[in-house]
Amino acid sequence: METHASVALIIGVTGMLGLSLAEALKKSTALGGPWTVYGVARRSMPPWFSPYLVDRYIECDVLDSNATQQQLPPISKEVTHIFWLSLNASSTSEEENIARTSAMIKNVLDVLVSRAQTSKVRHFTLTTGTKQYLGPIFDPVLSKQVIPHEPPFHEDMQRLPFINIYYALEDLLASYSSNFSSSIHRSSIILGASARSGHNALLTLVAYALISRYEGSPFRFPGNKFIWESFFDASDADLLAEQQIWAGNSDKTKNQAFNCTNGDVFTWKKLWKLLCEIFGIEFVPFDETDKFNWVEEMKGKGRVWDSIVEENSLVKLKLEEVACFEICNVVLHMQIQHVCSMTKSREFGFYGFADTFKSVRKWVERSKEMNIIPKH
Structure with missing residues (x-):
């Protein structure tokens, strides 16, 4: 043995x-x-x-x-x-x-x-x-x-x-x-891919993208202009x-x-375009005058997520289990470039x-394989 x-x-x-x-x-x-x-x-x-x-x-x-x-x-x-x-x-x-x-x-x-x-x-x-x-x-x-x-x-x-x-x-x-x-x-x-992590930023953004696609609503960037244009890492x-x-x-x-x-960096603007490409959503340029309370808006989307789960026979998870909107909101309103x-x-x-954009694609696909998000 x-x-x-x-x-x-x-x-x-x-x-x-x-x-x-x-x-x-x-x-x-x-x-x-x-x-x-x-x-x-x-x-x-x-x-x-x-x-x-x-x-x-x-x-x-x-x-x-x-x-x-x-x-x-x-x-x-x-x-x-x-x-x-x-x-x-x-x-x-x-x-x-x-x-x-x-x-x-x-x-x-x-x-x-x-x-x-x-x-x-x-x-x-x-x-x-x-x-x-x-x-x-x-x-x-x-x-x-x-x-x-x-x-x-x-x-x-x-x-x-x-x-x-x-x-x-x-x-x-x-x-x-x-x-x-x-x-x-x-x-x-x-x-990464899991609905058991308290701070899964990627899955949070994916849930937001899926809800936007399901409702036909614009996939607006909820952060500030500084973060939209600045360098970040993952x-x-x-x-x-x-x-x-x-x-x-x-x-x-x-x-x-x-x-x-x-080891690389990205801008949220380019990441937003990538998410739009992956989920077939129209890219909406950042508009500094377009003020909306992302966190409050998402609090009312639990039933929408439940519908997405039901219609796609996904693992039965509530929106609050897969997303951390409050945490992401803090990050997306920082006034500092985030580079290590x-x-x-x-x-x-x-x-x-690792190539960050390839990483995003990899973990989106893995989340599909795990039946956490829709395959199409």
Whole structure:
């Protein structure tokens, strides 16, 4: 019987990155393999997620310490790598999000490291993002005070003088530094396919495009002129998975933070044209005088989405499950170009890249295959 020296525990396995990471670890060419893959998610396995991607699927809310202590001990003597992809960011309060996600991590490490008699955990991979450089932009109070760093964003920029969930989690991991190494992966907007990710910007825009097409209404850009014309970057979920596996299997990447973006840039104007092309919608040029409340308008479109789901026999998901209009609205009204430097990654030996527009097409097609959106 084959013994797997590398055992991954993916927290948040049904999200965009979780899907890509499980697929990547199961490839015969995966660094550090062959891998045993355990996946944790709060809810039961969704219909689009292949059970063959994990050796064991564990339905567990790791915010619940009792549930965590019941569910994880059977694998506590096996896990070598923890991939943390889950952020409890359901609140607009940065302080509340810090408390909840920190508790989740502590609950898991309490079982796998602190209480484990023979812990094998040697690396912890943490997925964060560019709020590292922007500050708590979703907090209704702090967002009005913060002044973000100027782009391009690079990893050695000093912390902004505000509480930040990413700072708190990095400090939490540092307190366990004598137990295992870690790597931090700072993504931009993640491009992937899942209706189990709280911040799936692409699926949000796709839902908006499909609703516009269904109603015959204009597919208007809901952001500001600055974002419409400025440079932005994104992170392909497959690329993020590739970087995380690489960092978890290299001595020189231990206890380092890395940006992870596709390596190119785009403008929202060109991305809007691409979405119009993909979904057969007329392109509407940006009109600065055309003011409309996108978030409020979409709150009333639940029945329209239900009709699209019913008529196309899609996985039965509510609009609020597939879209995050409030989060996207904040991003589309920023007054800063959003570009990350990938120089550090390259200096350390990671040369992965992705074409953002090809990535958008890929994940739209994947969402169709998963029956989350219509095939036509």
